[in-house]
Amino acid sequence: MKKSWIQHVRGETPRQARVGVVGKMHEELFGRQGFTGPAAMLYHQDSPNELIRIEGNLAVRSALTTEFPTEDSIDARADFTPLASNQDLQVGLSRRTENMPYAYRNTDGDLLYFVHRGEGIFATEFGPIYYEPGDYVLLPKGVTFRHMPRTKDGVFYVTESVEPIRFSEHEQVGRHAPFDPTLITVPDVEKYNWPEQDEWELRIKHSGEYSSAFYPNNPMDVIGWKGDLFPLKINIRDIIPISSDRIHLAPSSWATFETDKMMVVTFLPQIAVADLTAEELPSNHRNIDCDETVFIHDHPMLDGGIFSHAPQGLLHGPSDAIRKMFNAMRKPNARRQLTAVSVDAYAPLKPSEALIEHIKEKPSQGIGL
Numbered sequence: 001m002k003k004s005w006i007q008h009v010r011g012e013t014p015r016q017a018r019v020g021v022v023g024k025m026h027e028e029l030f031g032r033q034g035f036t037g038p039a040a041m042l043y044h045q046d047s048p049n050e051l052i053r054i055e056g057n058l059a060v061r062s063a064l065t066t067e068f069p070t071e072d073s074i075d076a077r078a079d080f081t082p083l084a085s086n087q088d089l090q091v092g093l094s095r096r097t098e099n100m101p102y103a104y105r106n107t108d109g110d111l112l113y114f115v116h117r118g119e120g121i122f123a124t125e126f127g128p129i130y131y132e133p134g135d136y137v138l139l140p141k142g143v144t145f146r147h148m149p150r151t152k153d154g155v156f157y158v159t160e161s162v163e164p165i166r167f168s169e170h171e172q173v174g175r176h177a178p179f180d181p182t183l184i185t186v187p188d189v190e191k192y193n194w195p196e197q198d199e200w201e202l203r204i205k206h207s208g209e210y211s212s213a214f215y216p217n218n219p220m221d222v223i224g225w226k227g228d229l230f231p232l233k234i235n236i237r238d239i240i241p242i243s244s245d246r247i248h249l250a251p252s253s254w255a256t257f258e259t260d261k262m263m264v265v266t267f268l269p270q271i272a273v274a275d276l277t278a279e280e281l282p283s284n285h286r287n288i289d290c291d292e293t294v295f296i297h298d299h300p301m302l303d304g305g306i307f308s309h310a311p312q313g314l315l316h317g318p319s320d321a322i323r324k325m326f327n328a329m330r331k332p333n334a335r336r337q338l339t340a341v342s343v344d345a346y347a348p349l350k351p352s353e354a355l356i357e358h359i360k361e362k363p364s365q366g367i368g369l
């Protein structure tokens, strides 16, 4: 996207956006295409993000996924449970405890699993992918696999995307940041030694419906492969975030995967903004053209496994009280401690019935980053 350099300044503003604002005024980011399109910083005397109430359906919704009763946690034949979706993608939750009792093939989109908890194997026709917490496992549309958890505590944040999911390019920082591409793990063929059986079930998802095809030979029994289409994984410990100690960068700096319809951002511990007059916390922002979802993987003060959906239009970011508390405790050379995965969709996301029902039973505080 070409940037516009036609910019204007009116009224009272800091010399540089984000810097010199703490304790003086309240900054709000009004931008298109999430954080990457045309934008204006708006300056308020009073915090613009002190919500009294909402009339209507628009809301920041959040749920603790470690308490979320997914279908696949009680039925090995079930799929992941959607949390929010649009025509381009859905984000959902798997808490699978038992092996898939079939080989599975999803023709509705690429699948990106983020492993919050649990260990096991995605047994693919290309070979096994052994997973652990912090792994992103990318299973291209149509690949045949069986998810075989080794532990019962698994929590998986799943994105299904109609468009192929690719790694985000960060061209200006070279080929070895934010991670060394040789740390991407690609499976190798391995003999699975499945027990003998008369017929093999291949369960296929097509247009949201499931069918099973049965074969006399194991559809996973590949003895070799070559090409440029295959499943893979990378662990977030191997991602070194692009950072600055003078300005809070927009989260798109930490995009790990993307399509033309969404971006997957990895929030990782990193150096905080050292200039105490510059904002360290996220802007108040209304993220126009971008519905954000956040999945908290780890934080010293928040529960791991919190999922949150912040729809575009509604301002979010820390409240004035949280900003005041944070700034009173703030010290130079601090480090950020949040680890989270954010799937930012460019078309509005509709919360699923399962999410809405769960929040009715277990309401939790909406958060947004």
Ligand SMILES: [Fe+2]
Residues within 6 Å of the ligand: 285, 287, 292, 310, 316, 368, 369
């Ligand atoms: Fe946000």
